[in-house]
Amino acid sequence: MKIKIFLSGSILIALLALSSHRLSNESDKNELLIKSMMQGLNNSHYQPQKVDDAFSKEVFDLYLKKLDFNKRYFTARDVENLRKFQYDIDDEVNKGSYELFDISVELYTQRVKEASAYYKTFLSQPFDYTVKESIETDPEKMDFPANTAEAKENWRKLLKYQTLHQLTNMLERQERAKEKGDESVAVKSFEEMEEAARTKVREDYDERFGRLLKTRTSDLRSLYINSIANVYDPHTGYFPPKDKERFDIEMSGRFEGIGARLLEKNGYIEVSEIIPGSPSYRQGALQVGDVIIKVAQSKSDPVDVVDMNIDDAVTLIRGKKGTEVRLTVRKIDGEIHVIPIIRDEVILEETYAKSVLLQDGKAKKGIGYIKLPKFYADFNQQGGPNCAADVAREIEKLKAENTKGLILDLRNNGGGSLQEVIDMAGLFIEAGPILQVKSRGRQPYVLRDENREIQYEGPLVILVNSFSASASEILAAAMQDYRRGVVIGGTSTFGKGTVQRFLDLDDLIKGYSEVKPLGSMKLTTQKFYRVNGGATQLKGVTPDIVLPELYNYLDIREKDQDYPMEWDEIEPVKYVPWSLTAADIERLRAGSKNRVSGNDRFDLIDKNARRLQEQQQTSIFSLNLDQYRQDRDMRRERARELEETGAPIEGLEVTSLKADLAGIQADSVKSQTTREWHKDIKQDIYVYEAMQVLKDIK
Numbered sequence: 269m270k271i272k273i274f275l276s277g278s279i280l281i282a283l284l285a286l287s288s289h290r291l292s293n294e295s296d297k298n299e300l301l302i303k304s305m306m307q308g309l310n311n312s313h314y315q316p317q318k319v320d321d322a323f324s325k326e327v328f329d330l331y332l333k334k335l336d337f338n339k340r341y342f343t344a345r346d347v348e349n350l351r352k353f354q355y356d357i358d359d360e361v362n363k364g365s366y367e368l369f370d371i372s373v374e375l376y377t378q379r380v381k382e383a384s385a386y387y388k389t390f391l392s393q394p395f396d397y398t399v400k401e402s403i404e405t406d407p408e409k410m411d412f413p414a415n416t417a418e419a420k421e422n423w424r425k426l427l428k429y430q431t432l433h434q435l436t437n438m439l440e441r442q443e444r445a446k447e448k449g450d451e452s453v454a455v456k457s458f459e460e461m462e463e464a465a466r467t468k469v470r471e472d473y474d475e476r477f478g479r480l481l482k483t484r485t486s487d488l489r490s491l492y493i494n495s496i497a498n499v500y501d502p503h504t505g506y507f508p509p510k511d512k513e514r515f516d517i518e519m520s521g522r523f524e525g526i527g528a529r530l531l532e533k534n535g536y537i538e539v540s541e542i543i544p545g546s547p548s549y550r551q552g553a554l555q556v557g558d559v560i561i562k563v564a565q566s567k568s569d570p571v572d573v574v575d576m577n578i579d580d581a582v583t584l585i586r587g588k589k590g591t592e593v594r595l596t597v598r599k600i601d602g603e604i605h606v607i608p609i610i611r612d613e614v615i616l617e618e619t620y621a622k623s624v625l626l627q628d629g630k631a632k633k634g635i636g637y638i639k640l641p642k643f644y645a646d647f648n649q650q651g652g653p654n655c656a657a658d659v660a661r662e663i664e665k666l667k668a669e670n671t672k673g674l675i676l677d678l679r680n681n682g683g684g685s686l687q688e689v690i691d692m693a694g695l696f697i698e699a700g701p702i703l704q705v706k707s708r709g710r711q712p713y714v715l716r717d718e719n720r721e722i723q724y725e726g727p728l729v730i731l732v733n734s735f736s737a738s739a740s741e742i743l744a745a746a747m748q749d750y751r752r753g754v755v756i757g758g759t760s761t762f763g764k765g766t767v768q769r770f771l772d773l774d775d776l777i778k779g780y781s782e783v784k785p786l787g788s789m790k791l792t793t794q795k796f797y798r799v800n801g802g803a804t805q806l807k808g809v810t811p812d813i814v815l816p817e818l819y820n821y822l823d824i825r826e827k828d829q830d831y832p833m834e835w836d837e838i839e840p841v842k843y844v845p846w847s848l849t850a851a852d853i854e855r856l857r858a859g860s861k862n863r864v865s866g867n868d869r870f871d872l873i874d875k876n877a878r879r880l881q882e883q884q885q886t887s888i889f890s891l892n893l894d895q896y897r898q899d900r901d902m903r904r905e906r907a908r909e910l911e912e913t914g915a916p917i918e919g920l921e922v923t924s925l926k927a928d929l930a931g932i933q934a935d936s937v938k939s940q941t942t943r944e945w946h947k948d949i950k951q952d953i954y955v956y957e958a959m960q961v962l963k964d965i966k
Contacts, residue, residue, distance in 0.1 A: 297783040298489065299364030301773070305493060305506060306361050308771050308789045313500050314708045315792070315833060319362065321355040323499065328354035328368070330830060331495035335372065335488075337407055340426070341379035343419055344412045350375070361496065369492045373485060382416075384477040386423040391470045394462055395428045397893035403429045406887035427469060428891050434465035436897055475533060482577065501792050502829040503768050509785040510579050525586035526593060527614040528554060532578040536560075539597075546614045549937070553607045554595065560585075561604070562596035570596055587611050619644055621655055623662040624949065625669050626959055629919040635959050636666035636674040637949070643684030643692075643739040655684070656691035663695065663724045665927040673727040673962035675955065679757070683738025686767065690715050693746045695723035696753065701841045702746050704797040705767065712797065712838050727965040728753030729958045732811060734819040737762035737826075741804040742796060748812060749800050751848035754856055754965070755809060756958055758817030763826035765805030766833055767794035795833065801840035805833055812853050813860045813961065815954065816874035821881035852966070859964050860957060869912065869953045876910045916950040920959075 310316045317323050332350070336342050342350075353368040360367055403425045404410055413419040438461040445453035456464070486508070493506045527546020528539050537560040548554045562570035563584040573581040585593055588611060595607045619641050625634040638659060646652025659676075666674065693702045694717030706712040730744045730753050741761045747753040773786040797803050806827045826832050864870045883903075890896045924932055924942060932938045949955055 297786075298366060300777065300783065301786055302361055302366070302493065302496075303364045304773050304776050304786065305497070305789055308773070308776070308791060309497065309500060309504070312769075312771065312791050312793055313504065314766070314794060315500065316708075317500055319358045321358060324355050324357035324359075326499045326831070327357045327496050330498055331368075331372075331492055333830075334491050334495055335376060339407050339410050339412050340419075340422070341376060341383055342412055343416060344414050346375055346379070347412050357496070366489075366492075369489065372492075373488050376488070380477070380480050383419075383423065384481065386420055387427055387470070387473045387477070390424050390427045391431070391466045391473075394459070394466070395431060397432065397435075397891070399892065400895070401425070401891045402888050403891055404888055405429075409887060425891060427473075429889060430469050430472075431462075431465045432891060432893065432896055434468050435462055435893070436900065438465060439897075479532065482575075484577070497789070499831055501766065501831055501833050502826070503764070503766060503790070504792050505790050507770075507788045507790060509787050510583070524589045524613050525611055526554070526609045527612075528585075530560070530578060530582060530585075537573055537576070537578060537581045543614055547609050547612045551607070551609050553605065554597065554609065555599075557600045558597040560595050560597050564594040564596075566592040566594065570594065589613055620653065621658040621662055622945075623666055623925060624946065625666070625671065625923045625925060626675070626949075626955070627921040627923070628956070628959060629921060633670060633672040634923075635962055636663070636669070636671040637677065637955065638662050638666075638674065639677045640681055642681055643688045645685035645688050654688060654691075656688045656695070659692055660695055660723050665925045667724070668927065669925060671726070673729070673959075673965070674724060675729045675731060675958045675962070676753075677731045677955070678736045678740040678744060679731050679733040679954070680735045681737070681740040682735065682762075683740055683764070686715075686739065686742075689739045689742045690717060693717055693743055694719050696728060696747065697750055697846070698722055698844075700750075700843050701799050703742050703799065704801075704838060704841060705794050706797065706838065707794050714799075714841055727962050729962055730755045731954060731958055732757035732761050732809065733817055734758050734760070734822075734824060735762060736809075737764045738766075741765065741809050744809045744811075745798045745804055748809065749798055750843060750846050751850075751853070752846040754813060754848070754853065754961055755811040756813045756815060756860075756954070756961060757811040758820045759814055760810050760825070761804070761808035763804065763806045763808035765796055765803045765835075766792045767796060769793050792833070795836075797838050799841050799843045802837045803835050806835040813857050815860075815864060815957065816870045816877060818873060818877050818880065820874075820877050822877075822884055848965075856961055856964050860961055863957065863960060867953070870957075872910055872912055873953075876912075879906060879910060914951055916947075917953065917956050920950050920956055922946040922949045 306319070310319070328351070332342075332347065350368070350372055353371070357368060413422050438456075439458075442453060442455065442461070444450075446455075490506060490508055497504045497506055526548045527543040528548045529541040529543065530537050531540045532538075539554060539556050539558045539560070542548050542554065542556060560573060560581070562572050563581065564570035565584075565587070571584060573584065585595070587593060591611050593609055593611060595609065596604065597607055598604055621638055621640045623636060623638045626637050627634045640655060640659060642655070644653060644655050646654070663674070690702050697717060699717050699720045701714045701716050704712040704714050728747065730747050732740060732744050732755060736744065736757065741764065744755050744761065748755045768790045771789040771791055773788060774784045777784070777786070795803060795805060808825065890899060924946075932942050
């Protein structure tokens with residue numbers, strides 16, 4: 269969960285001492301950056317680390333993992349040489365120096381250049397697919413190659429494995445076409461397909477190494493700095509200025525620009541998506557697949573963006589509302605066009621709360637359903653979008669439809685603003701405590717809903733899953749502790765029970781505008797606890813009704829991260845539970861269990877979850893063509909047996925609210941996205957089961 273705060277004066281005073289000398293070059297700037305960051309960490313982090321040799325080794329191991337996770341570039345000897353510095357990082361950060369970083373980047377850059385030659389050599393000639401050999405694909409089970417020869421052999425196997433995958437797809441496509449008598453698929457020899465497969469893999473690596481070889485030292489420095497920060501906990505980190513800007517956009521759900529998502533491909537900036545309703549969408553000329561060659565600000569001279577870093581290109585394209593940008597693009601047919609677009613505010617509506625009316629064909633009254641993708645808030649704009657107010661408006665629209673229950677869907681909601689959680693919890697209860705927050709070295713304090721007005725008093729279900737995190741867990745836990753609603757989901761939520769706050773490094777330096785902006789630190793400064801005293805950290809929220817979920821058996825939660833903070837508990841606070849009793853929850857749980865145990869869809873979900881667990885644990889694959897195809901056929905056959913139909917659930921009806929109809933019908937984009945959303949809900953067995961639980965609540 270991420271919220272914005274103002275820094276305390278004590279932190280400012282501690283860091284201003286760093287500004288006592290003049291900055292002369294980039295090295296001085298980087299020294300100031302690391303020292304400022306360490307001061308911020310040690311003064312403000314909830315659980316400061318002792319910066320010693322043990323800390324240094326943890327940073328080294330994490331940095332090595334981040335830099336070469338797949339163990340494709342460094343050899344064991346390289347790692348041994350780098351390990352000479354593994355106990356020096358504590359001394360380096362105190363001095364503001366980067367000895368390990370400088371040496372590792374030089375070595376990494378050299379090894380990447382060498383690997384860029386390996387793939388070209390190995391992909392220049394056919395592989396032998398009759399040899400009985402295999403490849404280990406899990407880096408955690410691999411050692412770094414002993415020497416250059418072993419590194420090359422690992423690359424050979426990797427490239428053969430990826431070519432084998434492409435080749436098998438081509439063989440299967442041709443075999444299916446032959447069986448169906450489809451003459452549109454050109455018949456090729458094995459040799460032709462094998463060459464085409466290698467060509468495809470080579471093109472992919474041309475693009476990959478094109479990016480790697482253009483990696484900036486500043487990007488690698490951010491990776492190193494984050495290795496230091498992440499040893500404190502997984503959610504503490506350094507944000508360069510552009511990353512902080514992207515974070516603010518994600519939190520607010522809006523930005524000013526043209527509304528096109530871009531990707532870097534073979535040195536070119538390509539349009540990957542046009543956001544519905546955006547300036548690009550309304551202008552109509554820019555299309556997915558267009559390649560942006562030049563960017564001009566209105567009538568100014570255009571700037572060539574070929575081979576430009578995508579972040580730099582985005583900076584040129586994005587701009588203030590009302591200004592014009594002219595894009596020189598190459599269309600798919602090769603034609604060159606200059607497209608003028610007037611920038612405007614772009615709203616990412618998929619991040620906002622929205623609702624529908626659900627009916628199952630039996631009950632006279634419908635059930636309200638609100639989807640909340642994140643706990644958004646616009647910190648930079650007075651009167652900007654805030655999810656608690658938006659959910660309150662959706663509730664009012666649903667109440668006008670005379671609904672008899674409400675489902676609040678927090679699945680895949682990774683969190684957001686803490687204040688929005690407090691405000692939203694207050695929509696469902698009378699005034700009272702929502703959670704406890706503990707800062708470093710201080711007694712816990714209670715965050716309360718002070719508004720005695722209740723927005724919604726009816727039956728409530730909270731839907732969660734493994735990816736419901738942070739703010740989502742606070743709300744689910746509060747509703748569970750109050751017995752205000754029934755929480756439904758997998759075995760547990762994500763388990764993130766810490767609070768992060770941004771520290772702007774520029775605020776810590778007096779003057780020196782020539783080095784700004786330095787960026788920001790996101791620091792874990794607090795932990796939060798339920799009103800019953802337990803932390804959501806690591807354990808998350810265990811739903812009242814546990815359902816089969818695709819990710820129940822996978823290691824994907826907070827407890828599976830590097831260096832997570834521990835679970836603990838504090839004293840509970842007094843609160844008044846709602847009308848649901850423990851006996852009511854047990855009755856609802858039993859009713860759901862009876863329905864789920866006889867439900868084919870839930871049975872398939874659980875079997876698929878176990879299949880995913882098995883796949884996660886399987887990491888050795890044959891490089892013999894016949895064996896590879898046989899193994900893949902077995903995996904596919906099992907997947908087909910467990911394939912969900914995707915058919916609508918019989919009797920489940922989804923309709924837009926009367927208050928929304930006019931706006932939807934007047935906008936073709938909204939009409940299309942609404943139809944697609946309704947289709948997804950009609951196939952959602954979790955939503956349907958939540959409806960049945962609501963009907964069981966007396």
